[in-house]
Amino acid sequence: MARTQAQRKSETRARLIDAAADLFARKGFHAVSAESVAAAADRTTGALYSHFGGKEGLLLALLDVWRERTAEQLADELSRAPDPGTHFAAMWRSVTRPAADRGDAWLLLELELWLYGVRDPLVGAQLSQRYAEVRALLGEGLADWAAATGSELPYPPDETGGLVLGVLLGCAMQYRLDPRCMPQQLVVDGLSGLLGLTRETQPGGAS
Amino acid sequence: MARTQAQRKSETRARLIDAAADLFARKGFHAVSAESVAAAADRTTGALYSHFGGKEGLLLALLDVWRERTAEQLADELSRAPDPGTHFAAMWRSVTRPAADRGDAWLLLELELWLYGVRDPLVGAQLSQRYAEVRALLGEGLADWAAATGSELPYPPDETGGLVLGVLLGCAMQYRLDPRCMPQQLVVDGLSGLLGLTRETQPGGAS
DNA sequence: GTCTATATTTCGATAGAC
DNA sequence: GTCTATCGAAATATAGAC
Numbered sequence: 146m147a148r149t150q151a152q153r154k155s156e157t158r159a160r161l162i163d164a165a166a167d168l169f170a171r172k173g174f175h176a177v178s179a180e181s182v183a184a185a186a187d188r189t190t191g192a193l194y195s196h197f198g199g200k201e202g203l204l205l206a207l208l209d210v211w212r213e214r215t216a217e218q219l220a221d222e223l224s225r226a227p228d229p230g231t232h233f234a235a236m237w238r239s240v241t242r243p244a245a246d247r248g249d250a251w252l253l254l255e256l257e258l259w260l261y262g263v264r265d266p267l268v269g270a271q272l273s274q275r276y277a278e279v280r281a282l283l284g285e286g287l288a289d290w291a292a293a294t295g296s297e298l299p300y301p302p303d304e305t306g307g308l309v310l311g312v313l314l315g316c317a318m319q320y321r322l323d324p325r326c327m328p329q330q331l332v333v334d335g336l337s338g339l340l341g342l343t344r345e346t347q348p349g350g351a352s
Numbered sequence: 353m354a355r356t357q358a359q360r361k362s363e364t365r366a367r368l369i370d371a372a373a374d375l376f377a378r379k380g381f382h383a384v385s386a387e388s389v390a391a392a393a394d395r396t397t398g399a400l401y402s403h404f405g406g407k408e409g410l411l412l413a414l415l416d417v418w419r420e421r422t423a424e425q426l427a428d429e430l431s432r433a434p435d436p437g438t439h440f441a442a443m444w445r446s447v448t449r450p451a452a453d454r455g456d457a458w459l460l461l462e463l464e465l466w467l468y469g470v471r472d473p474l475v476g477a478q479l480s481q482r483y484a485e486v487r488a489l490l491g492e493g494l495a496d497w498a499a500a501t502g503s504e505l506p507y508p509p510d511e512t513g514g515l516v517l518g519v520l521l522g523c524a525m526q527y528r529l530d531p532r533c534m535p536q537q538l539v540v541d542g543l544s545g546l547l548g549l550t551r552e553t554q555p556g557g558a559s
Numbered sequence: 560g561t562c563t564a565t566a567t568t569t570c571g572a573t574a575g576a577c
Numbered sequence: 578g579t580c581t582a583t584c585g586a587a588a589t590a591t592a593g594a595c
Contacts, residue, residue, distance in 0.1 A: 154578070173467060175382030178570060192579055194572070219394040253470060256463055260380060261529055263460060280533065281524075299545060300538060306524055307533055308542040314525055315518030319487075321470055322480040325486065328516055331507060335515045338506060339546050361560070385588055399561055401590070 158196055160186040162210055165203050169249075170254035174204065174261060205234060208268065212275045219279060223286040233309075234335045235315065237329055240317045252317050280306035299341045304322070308339055363405065365403055367393035369417055371386060372410050374454075377461035414467060417477060419482045426486060430493040439493070440516075440543045444536055447524045460522050482521035494547065505546045514544055 164186035168177045179200045183193045197203040222239070226232030243249060262272035284302030287309070290297050298305050312335060320327040371392035375384045386407045391398045403442045404410040417464070433439030450456060469479035491509030495514070505512050519542060527534040 152580075157578080171470065173382060175380060180570080188548065190572080191581080199572075239408070242538060253467065256467055259525060259529070260460065260463055260467070264379065267519055276526055276529055277533065291479070300541070303533070304535075304538050308538065311519050311526060311534075311542075311567085312515070312524030313522065315520065316514070317524035318466060318521055319514055319518060320482055322466070322476060322483055326510070327518075328511075331511050331515065333582065334507070335518075338548060339542055341545060347587055357560075364560085386590085387588075396562055397590080402560065406590075501560080 302347035377457035
């Protein structure tokens with residue numbers, strides 16, 4: 146029973162952060178009022194200010210959570226994929242997931258945070274770390290796979306991760322504006338070509 | 353003398369659009385007031401509303417100009433580069449140009465417009481066309497070069513252009529957060545690898 | 560066509576009750 | 578810790594003079 150208060154507190158935090166992630170992605174940080182975030186979380190602005198000190202504090206907290214989730218999900222996906230081809234296809238699917246599942250909002254929030262980070266040094270530094278983590282995870286995963294098959298990556302792990310991340314981001318942006326211009330097979334083939342792999346590695350992906 | 357009015361009118365349009373491009377890139381569309389745009393253009397909100405009907409109308413007009421400039425600049429660069437390696441290096445330089453020259457603002461405005469377009473169907477449709485144009489131009493340029501050297505692109509021109517554009521966008525985003533993580537050579541090599549070219553095509557690029 | 564002045568709305572942030 | 582009520586600031590958009 147003594148936990149009831151702490152529970153409510155952390156639930157409020159979580160609700161506010163989730164609502165912020167959703168609204169910031171759908172409408173943009175500056176287009177969303179602190180009150181609408183609070184309302185979407187079934188709380189009031191008073192609670193928001195008490196917990197985060199304002200809309201910007203809420204964004205900072207969101208960035209933290211976002212960063213942890215990204216690392217977890219990526220590590221999870223990496224551990225499941227048997228080879229880069231399947232891996233790439235899985236990542237591409239998770240990027241292009243339709244709006245229903247919110248995988249769509251991922252990219253929007255990603256760019257929203259990027260824009261914010263480029264303009265705000267504090268957020269920028271944290272974002273930069275997050276990207277470095279992703280590159281490292283991606284690079285390590287690919288290096289491990291390369292070592293296991295006796296092949297070799299054409300670039301150091303971190304740089305390889307950077308190129309792969311770059312392709313995924315840039316292609317996802319184009320896909321979001323016009324899905325027809327960016328078929329999955331093209332992205333997977335492109336990534337494979339980037340790494341110096343021939344296309345024989347994936348037997349027959351999806352459409 | 354009869355042209356004075358028309359001149360002033362079109363100059364006001366141009367000034368407002370330029371100011372909008374600069375401010376939207378540096379601070380973001382929603383973070384910029386219509387009044388501050390007018391002030392930066394040495395005009396008032398009255399003139400802005402008279403010409404464009406509001407901040408959103410100004411964005412639409414900006415998008416038009418932006419689209420034309422992109423096509424012109426790209427076609428220009430393509431016609432000058434003797435081979436893909438030099439071409440990629442030149443494009444990368446123009447993307448990573450430091451903040452002084454405003455080449456920096458290019459990427460910010462690009463993402464700002466993308467986010468706006470993803471949320472607004474009208475802007476989205478126009479943006480989609482612009483990206484398709486860029487892909488086509490890039491793809492044609494590369495296809496021409498391939499034909500001239502007897503080699504062959506691994507994908508259709510448009511799709512090749514899409515991959516190249518994707519790499520440039522995604523890598524530029526990472527570069528903007530941390531320049532050290534994305535050396536020019538890596539991007540150029542990556543693009544060459546993507547197209548199935550070996551690295552022997554560029555003799556010795558810059559740092 | 561452009562400016563000045565202003566009406567209207569909305570947002571961010573705070574004070575105080577519970 | 579959360580809510581209600583509200584103050585002050587800022588933004589959009591318009592009206593009318595020149």
